[in-house]
Amino acid sequence: MNTVKIGVLNLMYNKIETNINFYRSLTREHKNVQLIYYYSATRYVDRKLDPAITNTMKPLNLDDLNDLDGFIITGSPIEHLDFEDVTYRDEVNALLDRLNEMRIPQLYVCWGAMVALNHLYGIDKKILPHKTFGVFQNNILHSSALLENISDNFPAPHARYAEMSQQQINDNDQLTINVISDKGLLFMAEAKNKPQSFLFSHLEYQKDGLKKEYEREFAAHPENHPVQPENYYSPINNEPMFAWKDIQAKYFGNWVKQVISAKASVCN
Template sequence: MDTVKIGVLNLMYNKLETNQNFYKSLTRAHNNVELVYYYSATRYVDRKLDPSITNTMKPLDLNDLPNLDGFIITGSPIEQLDFSEVTYEDEINELLNTLNEMRIPQLYVCWGAMAALHHLYGIDKKILPHKTFGVFQNNVLHSSKLLQNISDNFPAPHARYAEMNQQQINDNSQLVLNVLNDKGLLFLAEAKGKPQAFLFSHLEYQRDDLKKEYEREYNAHPELDPVQPENYYSPINDQPMFAWKEIQEKFFGNWVEQVMAAKEQACS
């Protein structure tokens, strides 16, 4: 099988670590995957980026898209902002419009999923009363190829301050709501006629990433007393548990198989 080339627009704070997280998640089940990492071109137009980023990532260039077999937009710690307040909103929307016209599989993660559902399908976002943060069980409402070999009531990490309007998703004939967690919040939705998946879990996170996210928030604003991640630390030794590792491998493995199948179909 030929190598599949997947673009990743990385909007996270910790870019290099996020690149590694997606690399581990996407190549654990398949080794014929090449990732091309991008950062927002307009967000950093007046800011100097560290050479460790510019040496391993490229500014987003829509001219690259025809050379890619799949595309991911990551989360971003900006879900409490209105979409119109995001300084690089136009760049994201132009990317979404272009991807929407293409047949390559698209995976939108956390804020990326929010932005895509809002721009492409008019789904509204709302701020949650408090951050949903920790490892929660997730219940399958509608099956999906992305959930193949994943049993119902599976664990996955959630870390966000916002949620999309579930009623609007259910009412939209172009969308299906696949999975909710045990707090009734989104895990996965998909488009029915297009290869678009909207993942609301940071399923790419590795064992210590919820702990690191808490520490970043605490160090930035200790006075806000940020919440600790739920259902995450072992009751035996108080260390983080990687309860979603198997789910991570299966879900991203299933998505890469979709990318492979779409490439094969395009070539036939």
């Protein structure tokens, strides 16, 4: 099989680490994957970027989409903002509109899932009473090819301050909620007739991902007394546990299989 090309619009603060996270997640079961990393062109129009970013990433260019076999929009630590207050919203919306017209598989992660559901389907966002942060069990409501070989009640990391309206998703005949956490929050939803998946877990995080997120929040705003992640540290040695490692490999491996299958169907 020829190499599949997957675009990643990386909106995270820790861009290089995020690129590595997605690379490890997407290539663990499939080696014939090429990732092309993008950053927001409008977000950084007047800001100088670290050469580590400009040497390995490209400003988003919608003309590239025709050469790609799949696309991912990552999370971003801005879920507390209204969508209209995001400075690069027009750029993201233009990307969403183009992707919505295409048949390539699309994976929207955390804030990426929120903005995609809002822009494409009119689903509202609400701020949670407190951050959901830690490793939680997740219950499968409706099957999906992305859940192949994943058993019910599986662990995955959640780290966000907002949630999309489950009622509106359930009322939309174009969408399905596939999995919710044991906290009653979204893990995954899908479009029924388009190759769009909405993942609310930071499933791409590696073993120390939640620890690093806590440390970043504490360093930035210790006065807010950020909470430690739940169900994450070993009771034996207090070290992080990578409880979702196998789920990560299977889920992203299943999504890459979708990309490969979609490319093959076009080629045939």
